Amino acid sequence: MSRPRARRPRVRAARGDSMVGRRFEVEVGPVAHGGHCVARVEERVVFVRHALPGERVVLEITEGTEGDRFWRGDAVEVLTPSPDRVPAPCPYAGPGRCGGCDLQHVALPAQRELKARVVREQLLRVARIEVDVVVEAVPGDEEGLHWRTRQRYVALPGGARGMRKHRSHDVVAVDACLLEAPDGPSYDVRGHAFEVTTAPGEGASFWQVHPGAPEVLVDAVLDALGPRPGESALDLYAGVGLFSRFLAEAVGPTGSVAAVEGDRTASALSERNCPGVLACGGDVGAVLADGLPDAWARADLVVLDPPRTGAKRAVVEQVVAREPRAVAYVACDPSALARDVAIFAEHGYRLASLRAFDLFPMTHHVECVALLTRTGPDLG
CATH class of the missing domain: 2.40.50.140 (Nucleic acid-binding proteins)
Known part of the structure; x- marks a missing residue:
């Protein structure tokens, strides 16, 4: 996405x-x-x-x-x-220094518990759902360090580089960031190579920065949805087709997958990355409202992987109108997730399972995969 x-x-x-x-x-x-x-x-x-x-x-x-x-x-x-x-491993972490990390002063298990508390609190306060949350470690980092496969620095005079302070344009000169991975991203997942644009700035395709993230998220989404041969699946905010590729394999030749992505370059890449998938470039809400063939008035499965602001009401209501049996919601912001889970609940969809992953160690960010279904009680 x-x-x-x-x-x-x-x-x-x-x-x-x-x-x-x-x-x-x-x-x-x-x-x-x-x-x-x-x-x-x-x-x-x-x-x-x-x-x-x-x-x-x-x-x-x-x-x-x-x-x-x-x-x-x-x-x-x-x-x-x-x-x-604990002592922060990075000499640039702390008050008045680099603003990139929030939690370097916290032991790694405690970081995950703090993130779990935030997810629980947001779901309880916003969606009125009590959930037991465990934030899972993800393979690919080194005790919470060296996981950022893409890193940006601020160029400073004389060839030096820096990072910005928290909520500021001021720059702290650094030798290196301890979160930066020794290698760049791999675009191979489960034996499939994905084509991704890597141009700097606005032209770059979205791809998770933690090296373990793509495979972990694909596994979590497929485990949650349990796609069956012959089913139809919508992949919304599909990016370059990470989930679409494996959904298409799971539903087989008798099934169908449509990938909707707002960035038209990424949408074109999803078409190349996912043979047989219907790729639709354009605003997700607009495409759902009036940009899909009539056959997509219903869908068995939906994957939602929106940006940090979440899917929001218009998209959620377009999703529930298609009466999917299951929705996998991949969320990088617990507050937006909780808001959208509450909207789903208005339409008879309940939170059936939730997994959380530590894709951003040393920071407050956390990734969740929530399963919403039309039947059964709320999780917890």
Whole structure:
């Protein structure tokens, strides 16, 4: 699928004097979605990076004015450390340094538990579903390091390079990023080679950066859906056809697969990567509304692999109108997943299973594969 470019932080109008640089001693509360924990200064919520639940820290405000509803801050001194705290392996990680990693100060098993808590909390708060979540390790990294098969640096004068600070355009000069993999991406999955454009910038096809991700996600989607010979399957936000290729094999010559992708270059590649699959380039919502042959008014199976913002209501309602027996939703944002699961529930689809994968160690990001079906109780 195509992914949106990262958004710049919104600039809020000042509401009183700046609090930036002020320090407070606080007890850190629960982890929150976004790579931080929640603390309070009197009644004001502060989203604190570089902290862990239960710690007592000195935080320094990095964003906020007197009248804001919440502030942002960094834990600049740890008074009572968590047993899950470890020395960051990277010398550029920490307050005021590179903003690429959120969790280098956390032991790897605890990182996964924090991510599991976030997924559970989002599904409970937004979708009203209690779910037991375990974030699974994925083969291909080295104790959470050396997994980024594509890495971008900021070019600095004299041939040096750098990384940006958190929520900032300021650059920290670095020798190397410990997340960078020694080798570039492999486009071979389950014995099939995929054609992918690798031009820098907007022309590049989306491909997972963790080397273990493509195969792990294909396995999880196929295990969830259990495709049968003769079935019809829609692969939405299909990218270059990663899931379409294996869905087509599973449903066989008597079945059918349509791959819908907003990026027309990626859609053309999916046609080449997936013989026999109907490739449709264009906005997913528009194609579902009026761009597919009449035969696709129904579908047995659907794969949804949207960008970080999720599928949203219009696409979800187009999906449920086709009455699939099962939907596999691949999500890189727990909040968007929870919102869309709630929309599916309005139409009689329930969360039947959920798996979560640590495709982005040392960061707050987590990938989920959710199975939604028309029958049976909610998971949990």
